[in-house]
Amino acid sequence: MKPDRVYAALAAAGAALATVPFLGLPAFYESFLYLVFHWIVLATSWNILSGYSGYFSFGHGAFFGAGVYTTAVLAGKYDVPFAYTLAPAAIIPALLGIGVGAVVFRVRGVRGELFALLTLAVTFVLATIVLNTPVDGGPGVYLSAVPVPRLAPTPSGSFYVMALALAFVTVVIARAIERSRLGLGLFAIHDDEDAAEVMGVPTYRYKLLALGLSAGLAGIAGGIQALFVSYVTANSTFNITVPLTVVLMSVLGGSRHWAGPAIGAIAITVLLYFSTAADQAVAGKAVVGAILVVAVLIMPRGLLGHWQRRRVAANGHARPAAAEVTRDDAFVQARDGNTRNCVLSLRAVEKSFSGVRALAGIDLDVSEGEILGVLGPNGSGKSTLINVVTGHYRADRGNIAFEGHDITCWPAHRIARAGIARTYQIPRPFPHLPVRDNVALTAIFGNAAQRTAAARACAQQWLDFTRLGARAEAMPGELNLHQTKFLELARALAARPRLVFLDEVLSGLTPGEIDEAVDLIRRIRDSGTTVVFVEHVMRAVMAVSDRIVVLDQGRVIAQGNAAEVMARDDVAAAYLGGAHARRA
């Protein structure tokens, strides 16, 4: 379905459901559907951070609860009209979320399970504070005197309308994010956060933004729920039910899809309702537990994930192979031949890892439009050099300047945006994004800074450039090594970098594939990108480099014309061992 048609269908469904309170049905139906919408909001809002980025939060109860108590205190204790409490009920949890995120996301070690448990801890800390301060103080807060806004003929109808509207808005937001650069960035964080940052995704800001949005939406749901139950206590608000239920719903429905949590919410709410209504609460609990076990074991991607995968598998082989187009000419720019500006310069750059000096004072200049080969034995600091320049590690000492900017302390995504791209020696494609989106990602977040739709078209061009055009719809796991390496290249190039680092793109390729790659590297330079390539395949280095630099033990030991440098004794000694040098 086309995106606009999805929104149209959602709007039509929303409009149809909005007529329910005016049909004169028994209040039971409205209250039951209220619960369904309530859980759709909570599960879908949780999914915006946790499903998309993979940071599972068990703290959704804290944000929900902050919303509950914001409305309860404002409306119940200070007589603020209910409608005016909903904005603070969104803002306070959102700020709480951003505050928690600002602490937790700064800690590099906090990934996955630790994030889950830390956010759970926040729930209990907040509950304790609420219970021990005048916010609640113990007895709970009554809202029975607060008037319910009249949006429908009956109070239950009014709750129904509020929850429906919020559910509609939440689902539309989730869908819009999934299609946006924020969504693509979050999916990339899910698959490989370090690589995402190096490709230019502002990971820290995106995680905070997603957590803030997620918490704010949960807070509004909490505000409405406070009035709905009309009596709130800390124990009934801040417990483990909310976080576990939303996780269950999203995992069951499929957490990588905007509609997954909503489908899971409907299924679980209906199931829970009928099992408790039939006076079988205990059996209901066991059934939900059993569903969770079976769902996680058999369909870890959820209903929608399972279905999508089957569909992709069915379509994958039927797709006809598109013609492979090489579009050299389109990208060739007139290169400025007379003035060679220095694009990148390193001065006395040092980097140590717990005592081991990987870079021991590197001085290096890279000229605009050149192909610079970087050679050196294993452990000489080649990969560290790339990691430090691209911002994956921060230099301990020294300065790095790129096109006149001091980038030494910039975060990786800012460096990527300024125009430096890289490939990984061991390819690190985002395994759950199709090949085309892998490439589009850098077009969006890199120097090219394309809009989402244009980036997808641009991605196709670069896939054609690297002869992967026919594989655009495939998942990275379906590619062979040669294709995966070229995907790394396409991904680096789609950023339209001013400078690209190629980290051993040739290793593991056959001689024929190497010739193809060498040709590609020349074409990259001809398109206006300066190339620094780290390589062991000597034949290729000699063939394609304008200049080479040799590293040994974290220092530059030689640089200049390829043939001259390789003839030097100290280079041979570093490269081939002392014995060889003495014989020579």
Add this chain to the structure above:
Amino acid sequence: MTFPSATLLAQSALSGIFIGGLYGLLGLGLGLTWGLLHVINLAHFGFAFLAAYLCYQLASVHGVDPLATLVLLVPVFFVAGVAVQLLLERFRISPLNSLLASFGLTAIIEAGIQAVWTADFRKLESSYAGYKLQIGALYVPFPEVLTLFLATLLSFSIWAVMRYTDAGRAMRALAQDPEMAAAYGINRAAHAVLLSGVCGALAAVAGVCLALGFTLTPSQIYAWVGVVFAAVMLGGLGSALGPLAAGLIIGISEALTMAFASPSWAPIVSFTLLIVLLVLRPARA
């Protein structure tokens, strides 16, 4: 707030040590599977409570000595631990999904307990509960001494096994790099199953201690989750002695918070310690 007397302070510190022992005992099994097998087994709490209820049943209805029930419960829960690992191994599950699946299992266990024993409070009345040792002005109930003793004994035993035996070395190698360890001839599946069984047995021991010292109700399963997780993370994943040390620190801090402030502030202690540790020393995590 009035300043508590020295006796009260000593008494609360002492009770903190004892409750800390139980945190450490529960955390030992949880942390071993988490750190070494990358399985976050929430069902560890379910197993401990199931063992506690079985101990209660055997002791109060069938008149078995509560400590004698260990002879039956330890092998039974060893098998339960083995079964969980076999199931998870079969589906090659990620750590996060192991948390979800074992939560589902815990919900099933909770429902089962509720169906058999109802949601009412159950308290095992045994002769042990009556024993109290007196040290000066301080009273020390026997079940709590026993819990601390068992927690210490088991933590040090497992530490010694991990450090000095081939099985322990193999286990640590597997935790660091399962594929390389397997390449050097270590049978991953067998060691994982064995460790998971041992953790099941540890849950049974913790269960008996729970039954001796605490009033049981099914929903209490979740009351322990937060604090014990905090102890495991403070102590270090996969560490044998860490959870006990961290458990004692948390237990004492909680008890002193109760004495100085009010009991309702106690839940904040463990999580504050945890957050502070993570922010100050992220590498620890």
